[in-house]
Amino acid sequence: MSAEKVIEKLRLAVLDYNTDEAVSAAEEVIKLRVDPLRAIEDGLAKGIREVGEKFANGEIFLPELIMAAETMKKALEVLEPELKKEKKERKALGKVLLGTVAGDIHSIGKTIVASMLTANGFEVYDIGEDVPAEKFVEKIKELKPDVVGLSALLTTTLPEQRTVIETLKREGLRDKVKVIIGGAPASKEWAEEIGADGYGANATEAVEVVKKLLGHFK
């Protein structure tokens, strides 16, 4: 198979939400010694951008968007070690770290935001739920994200968003990342009150906020 063919296979796999196809194409990329960066950019990223547009147009819906992001994720899992080996790095629009704060086990909103960000060209790390401030610090130091997203679904765990921001200040990390918050009880006023850089009322807004914060305008 030629490089073009296998890259096209990747793109179509994302458009078809076909994880098996995507993984097999990713393995082909490695076998054929095709540039993994090119494969990601022209195959996966291209495919996911088209999916993102279709979703924005109302042609497809959330389950399809999420499945496409999952497909891309699985292919990336195969290709990323190869990237590392060749000492190359993805040209994503930015790196975003997401987590639900301590004491809170809700995850769906965050999962959807993760999928949307992926579909919009960002590199996303979801560090899970019930994440204490110290763990955010640890992961920020390790992964060096551009944006950190804090999710809280309960009025009782909402204050944790403030705690995380205070902790980042203490650790001298606050000015190294942009912090955005989300979740049903959160609001723009609360974001301002606790010194967050942004707030999104839903996943679409979250993506817009991240784009703006990192200087990517439509």
Next chain:
Amino acid sequence: MPSLNLLSKKQKYALHLTSLDILQEVGVIVPYEEALRKLEEAGAEVDYRGQLVRIPQHLAEEALQKTPHRFSVYNRDLKTRKILGGDETHFGTVGFATNFYDATSRTYRRVTVQDLANATKIADALDNVELYMCMGSPMDVPHEIVDRYMWAIAFENTSKPIINEAMQKEGALDAIEMASAIVGGVEELRKKPIMLLLMSITSPLTYDRATLEAFIEACKLGIPVFVNSGPMAGATSPVTLAGTLTLNMAEFISALVIRYVVNKDAPLIIGSWARAIDVREASAVLGGPEFALLHACVAHMAHYYGIPSAGGGVLSDSKSLDAQMGYEKALTGVIPALAGLNLICGMGLIASENTMSLEGLVIDNEIVSMIKKIVNGFEITDETLALDLIKKVGPKGSFITERHTLEHFRKEIWIPKITNRTFPEIWVKSGAKDLWVKAKEEAEKILKDHQVLPLPKDAKDKIMNIVKGKKEGV
């Protein structure tokens, strides 16, 4: 009597068996050692490291069988009582909005203590609000103790039975202390509960430690618990409604098992908010047809098990008091009501339970009144068949002057409070007002004139001290 039947006996059995399989083979996460120990003693398979509990069929069915079929809750007057369970269907407000909708300016703002007090007072005055779930989470008080404020505002502004969230043990105990101060002791409260403690399971199949502690404490004390779970089809449960339903029921059965191993006498009602996820907005859909179907089926399963059931209904995702609100509230209300859900909570909030509306509450009262009329049906007796009357009046006759009409009309015909039936010209001449305007006038009248049953002074002081004490601690 429930008159809607969406599930055959075979289907109910299939749902039941699947719930049992979920409990036995998938299990639930119970992050609380005391609960894990009790469950293991009772025969559950416990993985202490993963905090995963697998519940065998015999324990699940024993717990189901031994759950109280019904229990009573009381108004603060300790005379007015509502039975939860069996064939009665009651209606209540729902919580816990953080937004307030001003219908006049069509704007949104955050809920304040005053908003909540006003809404509660209106709920107290409206006949069709039978139980009061704290409608809002005031945003002008410290977040950490917002539940204490919610209880205090509720006890002050309504004398109806109150449902509020107990998110940690301390909060539950404070609420119990407040209520005990009103009725004269925790033993009195247990005998005549004036409140229920709401506790949420996080779908799928996961408990939260803090709420578990509160749940178990409430069970130990015999204070009624309202166990809520709202899986989102396609997000936190299978997108197929049957899968969502069976998962939801499995979660509830696990709560019944916990209740059973803690205190066999503790009253408990399951409360389902099972819903679909909107595939464009990723928001929870509370006003959609799936919601109506799911809650009718929860009612069916609860009757199958003989346990008290509650759930969302009379709900809407609309952001204003418009036609969408009307049809969503009506359909999500009448369907579970016809299926015999014992407690339907939804009045007072719009925008998927995010937003409080005073006018909306008055409109919901009207909707529920109409639903009750439909659910109650009509009598068929010799008197109501009225053969003798029909003979008397005969062809071309009139019934309007008959004594039979006078004697029966109030029982037979629904008399609305705010629903408009005037002729078009009159409606135009009076200003062509929409329903919400009438509702607003009604709400203002209630706020001006209605008298809430006053709290005994020592209880009022005790409640204020509890809130103040917590405020100082924050």
